[in-house]
Amino acid sequence: MEIHTFEVGNKPYENLILNLPSDSKTEKSDLSPILIAAHYDAVPGTPGADDNATGVAVLLEFARIFATEPIKYPIRLVAFDQEESGLLGSADYVTKLRREKMMSLEMLG
Protein backbone atom coordinates (compact mmCIF):
# COMPACT_ATOMS: atom_id res chain seq x y z
CA MET A 1 0.00 0.00 0.00
CA GLU A 2 1.14 3.52 -0.72
CA ILE A 3 0.30 6.65 1.20
CA HIS A 4 -0.07 9.92 -0.67
CA THR A 5 0.36 12.73 1.84
CA PHE A 6 -0.90 16.23 1.13
CA GLU A 7 -1.29 19.32 3.27
CA VAL A 8 -4.25 21.57 3.92
CA GLY A 9 -3.49 24.59 6.06
CA ASN A 10 -0.14 23.11 7.16
CA LYS A 11 -1.90 19.98 8.44
CA PRO A 12 -1.03 16.64 6.78
CA TYR A 13 -3.70 14.35 5.37
CA GLU A 14 -3.39 10.98 3.65
CA ASN A 15 -4.83 9.27 0.59
CA LEU A 16 -4.44 5.49 0.82
CA ILE A 17 -3.51 3.71 -2.42
CA LEU A 18 -3.54 -0.02 -3.23
CA ASN A 19 -2.20 -1.21 -6.58
CA LEU A 20 -3.31 -4.65 -7.70
CA PRO A 21 -1.68 -6.35 -10.70
CA SER A 22 -3.45 -7.42 -13.87
CA ASP A 23 -4.09 -11.02 -14.78
CA SER A 24 -0.63 -12.46 -15.45
CA LYS A 25 -2.06 -14.42 -18.39
CA THR A 26 -2.75 -11.17 -20.24
CA GLU A 27 -0.04 -10.42 -22.78
CA LYS A 28 -0.13 -6.64 -22.58
CA SER A 29 1.68 -5.45 -19.48
CA ASP A 30 1.66 -1.76 -20.38
CA LEU A 31 -2.04 -1.19 -19.78
CA SER A 32 -2.87 1.79 -17.62
CA PRO A 33 -4.58 0.91 -14.37
CA ILE A 34 -8.28 1.42 -13.79
CA LEU A 35 -8.55 3.80 -10.86
CA ILE A 36 -11.45 3.23 -8.46
CA ALA A 37 -11.81 5.63 -5.56
CA ALA A 38 -13.95 6.44 -2.57
CA HIS A 39 -13.45 9.07 0.09
CA TYR A 40 -13.18 8.01 3.73
CA ASP A 41 -13.81 11.35 5.38
CA ALA A 42 -17.39 12.24 6.31
CA VAL A 43 -19.45 15.40 6.18
CA PRO A 44 -18.62 17.28 9.41
CA GLY A 45 -21.26 16.64 12.07
CA THR A 46 -22.48 13.37 10.55
CA PRO A 47 -21.55 9.74 11.32
CA GLY A 48 -20.70 9.23 7.65
CA ALA A 49 -22.65 5.98 7.38
CA ASP A 50 -23.97 6.71 3.89
CA ASP A 51 -21.48 9.37 2.89
CA ASN A 52 -19.19 7.66 2.52
CA ALA A 53 -18.84 4.43 4.49
CA THR A 54 -20.90 2.83 1.71
CA GLY A 55 -18.29 3.77 -0.87
CA VAL A 56 -15.45 2.55 1.36
CA ALA A 57 -17.26 -0.77 1.91
CA VAL A 58 -17.48 -1.33 -1.85
CA LEU A 59 -13.85 -0.26 -2.26
CA LEU A 60 -12.80 -2.89 0.31
CA GLU A 61 -14.88 -5.53 -1.46
CA PHE A 62 -13.22 -4.60 -4.78
CA ALA A 63 -9.86 -5.07 -3.05
CA ARG A 64 -10.85 -8.57 -1.98
CA ILE A 65 -12.24 -9.52 -5.40
CA PHE A 66 -9.45 -8.09 -7.58
CA ALA A 67 -6.72 -9.43 -5.28
CA THR A 68 -8.03 -12.96 -5.75
CA GLU A 69 -9.40 -12.64 -9.30
CA PRO A 70 -7.28 -10.21 -11.32
CA ILE A 71 -8.60 -8.87 -14.61
CA LYS A 72 -6.99 -7.69 -17.87
CA TYR A 73 -6.18 -4.26 -16.43
CA PRO A 74 -4.21 -3.44 -13.29
CA ILE A 75 -6.44 -1.95 -10.60
CA ARG A 76 -5.62 1.04 -8.41
CA LEU A 77 -7.88 1.53 -5.41
CA VAL A 78 -7.66 4.89 -3.69
CA ALA A 79 -9.28 6.03 -0.44
CA PHE A 80 -9.30 9.82 -0.49
CA ASP A 81 -9.26 12.10 2.53
CA GLN A 82 -10.69 15.63 2.69
CA GLU A 83 -13.23 15.21 -0.10
CA GLU A 84 -16.06 16.79 1.87
CA SER A 85 -13.83 19.82 2.36
CA GLY A 86 -13.90 20.60 -1.35
CA LEU A 87 -12.46 17.52 -3.10
CA LEU A 88 -9.04 18.37 -1.72
CA GLY A 89 -7.60 14.85 -1.52
CA SER A 90 -8.56 13.84 -5.03
CA ALA A 91 -7.53 17.19 -6.50
CA ASP A 92 -4.08 16.85 -5.03
CA TYR A 93 -3.77 13.25 -6.17
CA VAL A 94 -5.14 13.79 -9.67
CA THR A 95 -2.50 16.39 -10.37
CA LYS A 96 -0.07 13.47 -10.25
CA LEU A 97 -2.00 11.35 -12.70
CA ARG A 98 -1.89 11.39 -16.48
CA ARG A 99 -3.34 8.33 -18.19
CA GLU A 100 -5.41 6.35 -15.71
CA LYS A 101 -9.12 5.75 -15.95
CA MET A 102 -11.11 6.61 -12.82
CA MET A 103 -14.37 5.50 -11.21
CA SER A 104 -15.50 7.19 -7.99
CA LEU A 105 -17.91 5.54 -5.53
CA GLU A 106 -20.17 7.89 -3.55
CA MET A 107 -23.24 7.32 -1.38
CA LEU A 108 -24.27 3.84 -2.50
CA GLY A 109 -27.50 2.25 -1.29
Ligand SMILES: [Zn+2]
Ligand atom coordinates in the same frame (compact mmCIF):
# COMPACT_ATOMS: atom_id res chain seq x y z
ZN1 LIG B 1 -19.31 12.39 -0.07
